[in-house]
Amino acid sequence: MSFAPRPPVQPWAKANIGRRVQVAAAIIVPATLTMLFNVLTGLDPNISLIVVFLPLQIIAASLVGFKAYGSRGIGDAILVVVTIFFSVFVLVLLLSVLGSVIVEGSKAISWQFLSQNNRYVSPTTSLDYGGVGHALLGTLMVVGLTTLAAVPLGIAMAVYLTQSQSKTRGIVRTFTQALSGLPSVVSGLFILSIIETTQMGRSGFTGSLALFPLMLPTVARVAEEALRLVPVDLRYAALALGAPNYRAFFQVILPAAKSGLVTALLLGLARIVGETAPLIVTVNANNGTSWNPFEGPMATLPTYVYNYLSSSFMTSQQRAWGAALVLLMLVAILFGLARFVSRSKSLKSKPTKKRASK
Amino acid sequence: MSESSLSKPEPARRKLSAGPLSRGDKWFFRTTSIAANFAFVLVFLILLFLFIQAWPTLQAQGPAFVYGNVWDSESSPMILQLGPMIWGSILISILGILIATPMALSMAYLIVFMLPGRLAKIATTLVDLLAALPSVVIGLWGLLVFTPVASNWAEVLNKYLGWIPIFTVENAENGFRGSPFIAGWIVAVMIVPIITSVTREIFSQLDRDLINGALALGGSRLSTFRRVILPTSSGGVVGGVLLGLGRAVGETVAIFYVLNLSFNINWANVLETEGGAVASWILARFGEASPAEKSGLMAAGLVLFVITLIINFIANWIVSKAQPWRKNQ
Numbered sequence: 001m002s003f004a005p006r007p008p009v010q011p012w013a014k015a016n017i018g019r020r021v022q023v024a025a026a027i028i029v030p031a032t033l034t035m036l037f038n039v040l041t042g043l044d045p046n047i048s049l050i051v052v053f054l055p056l057q058i059i060a061a062s063l064v065g066f067k068a069y070g071s072r073g074i075g076d077a078i079l080v081v082v083t084i085f086f087s088v089f090v091l092v093l094l095l096s097v098l099g100s101v102i103v104e105g106s107k108a109i110s111w112q113f114l115s116q117n118n119r120y121v122s123p124t125t126s127l128d129y130g131g132v133g134h135a136l137l138g139t140l141m142v143v144g145l146t147t148l149a150a151v152p153l154g155i156a157m158a159v160y161l162t163q164s165q166s167k168t169r170g171i172v173r174t175f176t177q178a179l180s181g182l183p184s185v186v187s188g189l190f191i192l193s194i195i196e197t198t199q200m201g202r203s204g205f206t207g208s209l210a211l212f213p214l215m216l217p218t219v220a221r222v223a224e225e226a227l228r229l230v231p232v233d234l235r236y237a238a239l240a241l242g243a244p245n246y247r248a249f250f251q252v253i254l255p256a257a258k259s260g261l262v263t264a265l266l267l268g269l270a271r272i273v274g275e276t277a278p279l280i281v282t283v284n285a286n287n288g289t290s291w292n293p294f295e296g297p298m299a300t301l302p303t304y305v306y307n308y309l310s311s312s313f314m315t316s317q318q319r320a321w322g323a324a325l326v327l328l329m330l331v332a333i334l335f336g337l338a339r340f341v342s343r344s345k346s347l348k349s350k351p352t353k354k355r356a357s358k
Numbered sequence: 359m360s361e362s363s364l365s366k367p368e369p370a371r372r373k374l375s376a377g378p379l380s381r382g383d384k385w386f387f388r389t390t391s392i393a394a395n396f397a398f399v400l401v402f403l404i405l406l407f408l409f410i411q412a413w414p415t416l417q418a419q420g421p422a423f424v425y426g427n428v429w430d431s432e433s434s435p436m437i438l439q440l441g442p443m444i445w446g447s448i449l450i451s452i453l454g455i456l457i458a459t460p461m462a463l464s465m466a467y468l469i470v471f472m473l474p475g476r477l478a479k480i481a482t483t484l485v486d487l488l489a490a491l492p493s494v495v496i497g498l499w500g501l502l503v504f505t506p507v508a509s510n511w512a513e514v515l516n517k518y519l520g521w522i523p524i525f526t527v528e529n530a531e532n533g534f535r536g537s538p539f540i541a542g543w544i545v546a547v548m549i550v551p552i553i554t555s556v557t558r559e560i561f562s563q564l565d566r567d568l569i570n571g572a573l574a575l576g577g578s579r580l581s582t583f584r585r586v587i588l589p590t591s592s593g594g595v596v597g598g599v600l601l602g603l604g605r606a607v608g609e610t611v612a613i614f615y616v617l618n619l620s621f622n623i624n625w626a627n628v629l630e631t632e633g634g635a636v637a638s639w640i641l642a643r644f645g646e647a648s649p650a651e652k653s654g655l656m657a658a659g660l661v662l663f664v665i666t667l668i669i670n671f672i673a674n675w676i677v678s679k680a681q682p683w684r685k686n687q
Contacts, residue, residue, distance in 0.1 A: 075580035086464035156393030183608025246386035274492020
C-alpha cells in the first residue's frame with residue numbers, strides 16, 4: 001500500500017551502543033570545539049559559553065535527536081539542553097556562593113576568632129586578635145528569645161488550622177501567608193515605631209521582637225503541614241474512646257507529629273538567624289560581650305558582617321567573610337538537623353500514610 | 359387512637375450543638391483561636407504603628423511622596439519624595455523575575471520529569487539550601503565576587519547590544535558596577551528557590567495519566583511540555599512568580615551592597631550605575647536620620663508593606679486556586 005517501509009520507532013528499547021556513542025559525542029565535541037575556539041581567539045570564556053558553546057551543544061543534541069527520533073527529536077533535544085543549561089547555571093551560582101564563603105572565610109577562622117570579642121580591634125588590627133564570640137553569643141540569645149515566643153504561638157496557630165472546624169480558618173491562613181511576605185526591614189521599622197511611641201530602650205530584646213513577625217509564619221506553616229500528616233483516623237479513634245479534644249491532641253497527635261514540629265522549629269530558626277535589616281534598625285551595635293539581652297547594646301552575627309563589609313580595609317573584609325562562614329555553618333547545622341529529623345519521620349510514618357490514602 | 363396521640367403535647371425539642379463539651383476543650387479551642395487571631399492582629403498593628411509614625415510626613419508631603427523625585431533632608435521644610443526608589447524597586451523586581459523564571463522552571467522540570475529519584479532529592483535539597491542563605495551572605499558574595507563578573511557581562515552586553523535602548527550607558531567610566539542589572543541578578547538568586555519550590559510542587563501533583571496519555575498519542579517531550587504541562591500548571595506558576603515578586607520588592611541588605619542608590623530616576627537603562635530600591639534606601643538613610651526624616655522612612659516602610667501585602671494576597675489566592683488538592687484536606 002502507500003505506507004512507506006519505515007523502521008518502527010521503539011522508545012522503550014534500550015539504547016544501543018551506537019546511540020550511546022552518539023550521545024557521548026554530542027557532549028564532548030561542542031566542549032572541545034569551544035575550548036579550541038577560546039584558545040585560538042582568546043575570547044572571554046564567559047561570553048563564549050553562551051555565544052559559542054550553547055549553540056554548538058544545541059546543534060549537536062538536535063543531530064542526535066534527529067537521528068534517533070526523526071524531526072520531533074530536535075525539539076526534545078533543545079528542551080533537554082536548555083533545561084540542563086539553566087539548572088546547571090543555578091547550581092553554579094549556589095556553589096559559587098558556598099565556595100567563596102568557605103574558601104575566604106576559612107582564612108579568618110580560628111578558635112580565637114570564634115571565642116574572643118572585638119573590644120580592642122580597629123579596622124587594621126591583624127586577624128590574630130579579636131573575633132566574633134560576642135556576636136555569636138548575641139545571635140544565640142536574640143534568636144533564642146524570639147523562639148520562646150514564636151514557636152508556641154506558631155504551633156497553636158497550626159492547631160487551630162488543623163483541629164478546629166472554625167469558619168475563619170481560611171482568613172487566618174491568608175493572613176499568615178501575607179505575614180510571611182513581610183519585608184524584613186518593615187518588621188524592624190514596626191518595632192522601631194513601638195520604641196519611639198513607648199520610649200522603650202533599644203536592646204537585644206527589641207531585636208528579638210523585630211524577628212518575631214518573621215519567624216511566626218514559617219513555624220505556623222511547617223507545623224500545619226506536620227499536623228496534617230497525622231492520619232485523621234487517629235484523632236477520631238481517640239475522640240470515639242471518649243477523650244476530649246485537648247487530650248486527643250496532647251496524647252495522640254502531638255507525639256505522632258513531634259518530629260514534624262521539631263522541623264518547624266528548626267526551619268523557623270534557619271529563617272531568622274541570618275536576618276540583618278531588622279537588627280540594624282532595632283539593636284545598637286556593640287564591640288564587647290553583653291550577657292544581658294534586656295538592656296544595652298548587643299552584637300549579632302549578621303550585623304557584624306554588615307558593619308565590617310561597609311569598611312574597605314582588607315582585614316575588615318576578611319572578618320566579614322569569617323563571620324559569614326560562622327553564620328553559614330549555623331544555618332547549615334539547623335538545616336541538616338531539620339533534614340535528619342524529617343527523614344526519620346517519613347520512615348516511621350510510611351505505613352500509616354498508606355493506610356490514610358486508602 | 360390517632361386522636362389521642364395528636365392531643366399529646368409535643369415534647370420540647372432537644373437543642374443540637376456541636377460545640378466542645380468539656381471545660382478543658384473550651385479552653386483548648388479558646389487558646390488556639392486567640393493565637394490564630396494574632397495573625398491579623400499583628401498585620402493590623404504593623405499598619406497602625408507605621409501609620410502613626412508616618413502620618414506627619416504623609417501630611418506634609420502629600421501624594422508627591424510617592425511619585426516625586428527629591429529627597430532633601432537639609433532644606434526646611436524637608437522635601438521627602440520616594441518616586442525613583444519605588445520605580446527602582448519595580449525595575450529590579452521585573453529584571454529579577456525575567457532572569458529567575460526560566461531558571462526556576464528549568465530546575466523544576468529537571469527535578470520532576472528528568473532526574474531519577476535520588477538525584478531529584480539531592481537537587482531539591484540544594485535548592486532549599488539556596489533559599490536558606492541569609493541575604494547578608496548573598497550581599498557579601500554579590501559585592502566581592504559577583505559584581506566583578508557581572509560588570510564584565512554588562513560591558514559585553516553594552517558593547518554588542520548597545521544599540522538597543524535599554525542597554526545604552528552614558529557614563530561608561532563607572533565600570534558598569536552598581537547597576538539595576540546586577541541588582542536584578544542578585545534578586546534572581548534569592549527568588550529562584552521560591553519559584554522553583556512552588557512550581558515543583560505543582561508539576562509533581564499533575565495528573566500522570568494526562569502526561570502519559572499525551573506521550574502515548576505520539577507527543578514528544580517538547581509538545582507535552584508546551585501543550586499539556588504548561589497549560590495545566592500555568593496558574594500555579596504565575597502564583598509562584600508573584601510570590602517571588604513579593605520577596606524581590608522587599609529585599610534589603612543584598613541590594614544595598616550591590617546597587618548605587620540615586621535619585622536621578624533611571625527609567626530602563628539597566629546597565630547605568632544608578633538605581634533605586636525602597637527597602638535599601640531605608641537602610642541607607644537610617645543611621646543618620648533626624649526624627650523628622652525617620653518619620654519619612656517609616657512612611658517608606660508603610661508604602662513597601664502595602665505593596666508587598668497586595669502582591670502576596672494576589673499570589674496566594676492564585677496559588678491556592680491552582681492547588682485544589684490542598685483545599686479539601
